[in-house]
Amino acid sequence: MNLREALRIPSADVTEESVYRDRRRVLAMLGAVPALGIAGCSEAAPPASTATITPEQAKAGFSTAEELTRELDATTYNNFYEFGTNKDDPSNAAKTLRTSPWTVAVGGHCAKPGKLSLEDLIKGLSPQERIYRMRCVEGWSMVIPWLGVPLGDALKRFEPTSKAKYVAFTSLADPRQMPGVRSPVLDWPYREGLRIDEAMNPLTLLATGMYGKTLPQQNGAPLRLVVPWKYGFKGIKSIIAITFVERMPKTSWNMSQASEYGFFSNVNPAVDHPRWSQASERRIAGSASKLFAERIPTLPFNGYAAQVASMYAGMDLKKWF
Amino acid sequence: MRSLILPKTLVHLAALTPLAILLWQMWGEAKGFSNALGADPVAEIEHRLGLWALRFLMITLAITPLRQLTGWNVLVRFRRILGLYAFAYASLHFAAYLGLDLRGFWAQIFQDIIKRPYITVGFIAWLLLVPLAVTSTTGWIKRLGRNWARLHKLVYVIAVLAVLHFWWLVKSDLREPALYAGILAVLLGWRAWKALKARATAKVKARSVPAARA
Numbered sequence: 001m002n003l004r005e006a007l008r009i010p011s012a013d014v015t016e017e018s019v020y021r022d023r024r025r026v027l028a029m030l031g032a033v034p035a036l037g038i039a040g041c042s043e044a045a046p047p048a049s050t051a052t053i054t055p056e057q058a059k060a061g062f063s064t065a066e067e068l069t070r071e072l073d074a075t076t077y078n079n080f081y082e083f084g085t086n087k088d089d090p091s092n093a094a095k096t097l098r099t100s101p102w103t104v105a106v107g108g109h110c111a112k113p114g115k116l117s118l119e120d121l122i123k124g125l126s127p128q129e130r131i132y133r134m135r136c137v138e139g140w141s142m143v144i145p146w147l148g149v150p151l152g153d154a155l156k157r158f159e160p161t162s163k164a165k166y167v168a169f170t171s172l173a174d175p176r177q178m179p180g181v182r183s184p185v186l187d188w189p190y191r192e193g194l195r196i197d198e199a200m201n202p203l204t205l206l207a208t209g210m211y212g213k214t215l216p217q218q219n220g221a222p223l224r225l226v227v228p229w230k231y232g233f234k235g236i237k238s239i240i241a242i243t244f245v246e247r248m249p250k251t252s253w254n255m256s257q258a259s260e261y262g263f264f265s266n267v268n269p270a271v272d273h274p275r276w277s278q279a280s281e282r283r284i285a286g287s288a289s290k291l292f293a294e295r296i297p298t299l300p301f302n303g304y305a306a307q308v309a310s311m312y313a314g315m316d317l318k319k320w321f
Numbered sequence: 322m323r324s325l326i327l328p329k330t331l332v333h334l335a336a337l338t339p340l341a342i343l344l345w346q347m348w349g350e351a352k353g354f355s356n357a358l359g360a361d362p363v364a365e366i367e368h369r370l371g372l373w374a375l376r377f378l379m380i381t382l383a384i385t386p387l388r389q390l391t392g393w394n395v396l397v398r399f400r401r402i403l404g405l406y407a408f409a410y411a412s413l414h415f416a417a418y419l420g421l422d423l424r425g426f427w428a429q430i431f432q433d434i435i436k437r438p439y440i441t442v443g444f445i446a447w448l449l450l451v452p453l454a455v456t457s458t459t460g461w462i463k464r465l466g467r468n469w470a471r472l473h474k475l476v477y478v479i480a481v482l483a484v485l486h487f488w489w490l491v492k493s494d495l496r497e498p499a500l501y502a503g504i505l506a507v508l509l510g511w512r513a514w515k516a517l518k519a520r521a522t523a524k525v526k527a528r529s530v531p532a533a534r535a
Contacts, residue, residue, distance in 0.1 A: 077361060081493075081494070085492075085493070272436065275437055279432075290350075291421070294424050295424065295425055
């Protein structure tokens with residue numbers, strides 16, 4: 001069966017959700033195996049229960065019953081300017097990215113800085129599946145099943161000091177592997193940042209996979225950030241450095257156009273981007289044709305207000321957009 | 322007259338081809354046998370229709386310089402068709418924005434037009450195209466006389482607004498809109514240069530003619 005035929009299957013013919021979820025869980029475990037292999041098989045078996053989401057977790061925002069974006073759409077419609085500025089550039093050009101071996105330098109205000117292999121960075125942390133909505137600042141959104149570890153769990157091991165008020169992230173910017181870096185579309189390398197409480201929030205995920213598989217290059221392999229209540233560009237891809245800092249770090253889009261992209265960039269229907277209304281969004285999800293799909297209203301904090309709004313209590317979100 | 326039937330038919334066919342391809346892909350998307358429009362077909366449809374409107378605008382503006390360079394006066398007979406296709410694609414572009422993109426969120430239109438500079442200029446460009454399309458008939462050309470040419474100079478303003486519309490909508494990679502800005506600069510620059518030269522010759526003539534008679 002070719003891809004086109006596969007897309008034509010009516011949703012009723014598709015594997016039942018419980019079975020699908022189980023299959024995904026198995027795949028998730030398979031995904032964890034190579035990493036453990038490289039790490040020296042220090043653990044007998046990958047934890048089994050973490051990939052399925054319990055009702056409690058779902059209530060905590062770690063999952064949603066909304067229709068998933070098709071894997072084909074989520075892996076061919078990407079903003080990853082290191083590989084070009086068209087949506088299909090990354091999936092066409094990113095195969096050249098070598099994701100193994102991969103090292104991440106963790107430093108700044110912490111007791112245990114270090115340069116670690118990706119495997120060591122996430123070793124011993126339980127991989128989880130999180131189904132999150134992702135809202136792009138351009139006015140479209142997806143629903144994606146991510147695999148990864150909570151960022152906070154990974155960061156705590158480095159024992160950040162009281163001076164660590166923010167966390168800064170840096171992407172790889174290698175013109176030999178990333179053709180887009182050869183043009184000065186942004187000030188490379190791509191930089192992002194979070195306030196320490198945002199980084200420690202249980203929703204914030206350090207993702208290594210999606211759809212039960214290892215992360216594809218175009219989606220930010222081998223390691224990316226997923227911050228579901230913020231616009232998609234906060235989810236920095238192909239991370240090579242994490243630094244604990246005292247002052248609000250520079251971020252790429254803010255450096256490029258400060259009037260349009262703030263540091264926080266929380267999804268907020270009440271604060272418009274100068275070029276796009278943020279009141280509504282086009283949802284790229286489900287198996288039905290998206291040609292005549294209606295827009296849907298955008299929710300404050302992308303629908304995660306219950307989990308995150310308290311972090312911004314007392315802040316003027318029109319000023320701190 | 323009759324000899325132009327074939328080339329005119331070819332121009333129509335060529336101009337309708339991008340639309341035919343798009344409709345076929347939309348049909349495929351609606352029926353589920355094609356994914357040619359990608360993950361966000363609405364954005365792709367809008368973008369493609371807008372791009373063709375801009376391209377036809379540029380081709381229409383290229384007629385005069387081409388005629389002057391080659392001496393093929395017959396080219397001017399294709400200008401009206403091409404201009405009308407620019408209007409047709411611009412109208413479909415606007416219709417897709419209203420009918421596909423903003424579906425269910427009609428109230429957003431007014432907010433968009435007023436608040437987003439790129440939508441404001443795009444909308445003005447389309448509005449200005451309307452009187453040009455309406456007065457494109459032979460009857461109107463006769464009725465308006467010299468004013469027809471004056472009115473249709475609006476196309477220069479429209480082309481600038483259209484390029485600006487594209488320029489402002491791009492997030493950070495300006496290479497594609499810059500290409501169209503460059504083409505437009507050449508097309509308008511040619512006219513400006515011609516006009517300056519014509520004025521200079523007129524001045525020389527104005528000075529030299531009486532002297533020669535004397």
